[in-house]
Amino acid sequence: MTALSIVAAKPSAVAETPPAACAEMYTDAHPDAHTDAHKEIQREAALEAAIAARAAAAGERRARLRAFLKRALPPLIGFALFIGIWHLATLSASGLPGPLQTWKAAVVLFADPFYQNGPNDQGIGWNVLSSLQRVAIGFGFAALVGIPAGFVLGRFSFMNAMVNPLISLLRPVSPLAWLPIGLLVFKRADPAATWTIFICSIWPMIINTAVGVQRVPQDYLNVARVLALSEWKVVTRILFPAVLPYMLTGIRLSIGTAWLVIVAAEMLTGGVGIGFWVWDEWNNLKVEHIIIAIFVIGIVGLLLEQFLIMLAKRFTYENT
């Protein structure tokens, strides 16, 4: 929008004013030689047009640059301010590493993210990957249970009425409260952490799927009813495609919370994982590593979210 208007405004401004100015100049110098002056003016005008065209191209480049800056500048300023404040804050307060110190530590750390010195000392890459693996497994089971459960609850109001109070009761509970149960049942730390992920992922999956099923437009269901489609066809041809956007929202929320919860769960269970790593670095008093971990967790979470948003866009159908 702004880019276009700038491009449109520039050439005309360049092309119009100068020839007029030239004409005045020449008539002043040779009051009688009108034709000469006229030719001169034409030549000048052509030259000006060429310049104007080049100016227009330059203007377009400039406009594009400006549009880019307009988008990129505020976040850049934001980050710069943040780093500035961080730097100032660490000048006085003792113990907290500043941006530069953290950066240096990060360079060292990311030089070899996949080293392995025994089970309790592994590169940050391994820690992130094993956290992601736990999230994937826990979430995968949650989807396996939650999506069909959501379909059943959405389709049969009796089931919904039966299970809904239970879900409302359990949903606000922090998934970490379930960790001891996991430890008790599975006897090992690793599946217990996965278990908390399962618990925190399943609620958004069930609820969003059920809401999606309930909100399938009546028009589509009327088509199914007139055609008297089999329940299988209703599910595959009408319910599933119509509910898919809701399911993807559920998946996005689930993975978002799962990524929040895994850090805390791993702090408690130990082993390999980004949460455990944060705790371990705290015990080693390597605070700059903790700050790096915070950024890494943030970036991974952001990437997960963006990926799922992309996926959701692909499967959202415009209502006709």
Added chain:
Amino acid sequence: MEKFVSVESVGQTFDTKNGKFVALRDIDLSIAQGEFVALIGHSGCGKSTLLNLIAGLTAPTAGVLLCDGREIGGPGPERAVVFQNHSLLPWLTCYDNVYLAVERVFGGREGKARLRERTLAALELVGLLPAEQKYPNEISGGMKQRVGIARALSMQPKVLLMDEPFGALDALTRARLQDELMKICAATQATTVMVTHDVDEAVLLADRIVMMTNGPAATIGEILSVDLPRPRNRLELAHEPRYIDCRAAVLEFLYEKQAHPRLAA
């Protein structure tokens, strides 16, 4: 004439937030096999409501509806519906939207190739073969409506229920499809109920025109028999005195007797 569809003292009351809303009352109507009935009335009088009752999509709060001697308990593919808002599935192509219906009705006894033939034939009938692989959001409103028509026709229903099927079409396409519909109805002997706003369309297509009073609590005001010979030709009809009379009668009903539609609540 033997009655095929019959509506017997049917009433429809909706429960709304502001209490009960009586949409239809005391509807009595018999439709013979192969008959073409047009439902006409001002907007909001309850035409779609009546059509949905015949389709079985809603159950009446009073009275009973019969089709082929049996009570209408729910919808079914022998009573195909062309919905007012076309109701195509946005995740299926035009082809697949029609195929879904064809497969349901004929899939049990016919092979894939034959089903494909039927689907393409239905799309060709409404002139949409070129848009076969397009999705509903890639085609115009009139084209969507035509896919909806193709879907209903492809099922070869005993009763064809159409809710303003040509409403979104331009005059030329509309005329072509009206002619096509007359041919199909003559060939298949399908019993047809069509909701329309268009007086000319009603007179051209229908054997009888059912004129509804304004809502709320709408009912049948008058029924006009259009005893024009078939096949009908729109150009010849324009000078036919009987056609002009029918047209005048419907216009008189709509714009004199029911001239002031009370603002529907």
